Amino acid sequence: MLVHRDAQLLAEAVAARLVTRLVDVQSAATVASVVLTGGGMGSAVLAALAGSPARDAVDWRAVELWWGDERFLPRGHPDRNETQARAALLDAVELDPTRVHPMPASDGPDGGDPEAAAMGYAAELRTATRPEDHGDVPSFDVLLLGVGPDGHVASLFPGMPALYEDRPVVAVRGAPKPPPIRVTMTAPAIRTAKEVWLVAAGAEKAAAVRMALAGAGPVQVPAAGAIGRQRTLWLLDRAAAAQLPSSLARLASP
Numbered sequence: 001m002l003v004h005r006d007a008q009l010l011a012e013a014v015a016a017r018l019v020t021r022l023v024d025v026q027s028a029a030t031v032a033s034v035v036l037t038g039g040g041m042g043s044a045v046l047a048a049l050a051g052s053p054a055r056d057a058v059d060w061r062a063v064e065l066w067w068g069d070e071r072f073l074p075r076g077h078p079d080r081n082e083t084q085a086r087a088a089l090l091d092a093v094e095l096d097p098t099r100v101h102p103m104p105a106s107d108g109p110d111g112g113d114p115e116a117a118a119m120g121y122a123a124e125l126r127t128a129t130r131p132e133d134h135g136d137v138p139s140f141d142v143l144l145l146g147v148g149p150d151g152h153v154a155s156l157f158p159g160m161p162a163l164y165e166d167r168p169v170v171a172v173r174g175a176p177k178p179p180p181i182r183v184t185m186t187a188p189a190i191r192t193a194k195e196v197w198l199v200a201a202g203a204e205k206a207a208a209v210r211m212a213l214a215g216a217g218p219v220q221v222p223a224a225g226a227i228g229r230q231r232t233l234w235l236l237d238r239a240a241a242a243q244l245p246s247s248l249a250r251l252a253s254p
Helices: 008-031 039-050 081-088 113-126 204-214
Strands: 002-004 032-036 065-066 069-071 142-146 169-172 182-185 195-200 231-237
Touching: 002 008, 008 032, 008 039, 008 142, 008 195, 008 231, 032 204, 039 081, 039 195, 065 081, 069 081, 081 231, 113 169, 113 182, 142 204
Parallel strands: 002 231, 032 065, 032 142, 142 195, 195 231
Antiparallel strands: 069 182, 169 182
């Protein structure tokens, strides 16, 4: 776990870490895979990456991009995670369109059916797997997650049915924050990633961070169940880390 002085430094540090990780993976395997997250910190990290002089060290045409969840809204809607990611970074780098995998929109070929959209995205994930993945979801190199004040990650909200799913992607209806209809990867899909990075900033996240790291169950605090196969990394600002014992947090920014 690393703690940075404030949200801006946190975003810049995560962006720099992501560049390093992508370059390392590409040096060994050519194609790197990343699962993007939405929310304020998700966009802030991508914007910091767009402005970083190290940005072009990454071969963006050899990056496979996925999303951990999406608001089930029309394509191009400003509240869609995809729309925000494109504005923050993706429109500024040269990507291979066949390697960009946005979740379906509500005006897509699924006819506004979020369950069908979830099934379609699960099928797309399954098509991208390799024999060494040993399952229906690729072993992503990095999966980014924001953390909500209630401890939710992706669109996995405390106590909701999606937390009990073993399917990789499901529809969410009745989400406690708008919009109520979403599509999300589930905990088993998240846990296929080699590395899971949980990024949180702000005092309103401090209680959720403390509970997730103090042994809370993943139904009560979904962030507690977001675990990478090789590494789980919590990246926080001081406000989000304020309720943690000093023995847990390592200060990364003076």
